[in-house]
Amino acid sequence: MGASETKERILAAAKELFLSQGYAGTTVDAICEKAQLTKGSFYYFFKSKEDLGLAVVQWTVARGTELLGSGAYTEISEPVERAFAFLEHLEKSSQQLWSGGCLLGTFAAELAESNSRVQAAVSSMFQTVADGLARELQPIAARANGRRRVRANELAETLLGIVEGSIILSKAHRDPTRLSRAIRRFRISMVDLIEQATK
Numbered sequence: 001m002g003a004s005e006t007k008e009r010i011l012a013a014a015k016e017l018f019l020s021q022g023y024a025g026t027t028v029d030a031i032c033e034k035a036q037l038t039k040g041s042f043y044y045f046f047k048s049k050e051d052l053g054l055a056v057v058q059w060t061v062a063r064g065t066e067l068l069g070s071g072a073y074t075e076i077s078e079p080v081e082r083a084f085a086f087l088e089h090l091e092k093s094s095q096q097l098w099s100g101g102c103l104l105g106t107f108a109a110e111l112a113e114s115n116s117r118v119q120a121a122v123s124s125m126f127q128t129v130a131d132g133l134a135r136e137l138q139p140i141a142a143r144a145n146g147r148r149r150v151r152a153n154e155l156a157e158t159l160l161g162i163v164e165g166s167i168i169l170s171k172a173h174r175d176p177t178r179l180s181r182a183i184r185r186f187r188i189s190m191v192d193l194i195e196q197a198t199k
Helices: 003-021 028-035 039-045 049-068 079-098 103-111 116-144 152-173 177-197
Strands: none
Touching: 003 028, 003 039, 003 049, 003 103, 028 039, 028 049, 049 079, 049 103, 049 116, 079 116, 079 152, 079 177, 103 116, 103 152, 116 152, 116 177, 152 177
């Protein structure tokens, strides 16, 4: 097994355990057992569980960005049409992205008050996600500008809040479809926003 594959196994195992048991409830031993690797392998790549946690956050966001950037919407040249196709792709990808929960949300809820290093990393990654959403939603914001100023970053923050809240509701109700339905409702509301602006 190559070094990159070993590291991926550690990251994947850690993410799954962090989501199911929380950061505090996950030990290095449990991660090694899940990944079927020795502690020596763990400490070859990571100095501590905190370093691993930070790496998992970056890895998770990078994988999500890659998944969202691979949709067919990228072939669409008309900006507004592309933005709506992106939202459809986000809806269809939601289970793959967040079926086990959101690592950023989990870490924010558990560690924001107790670990400033993780809090800063999570805040930065949330901003990275919001900025990416804002870029995709900019054509909708531009088209919707009428009597009221519509900003892409505000639409992005609204969508991010909808996603995070729906992840929690999906878990609470054991209903994974809540997330995709919420994204669909946001997309429909964007159609309404544009229609209102053109009246």
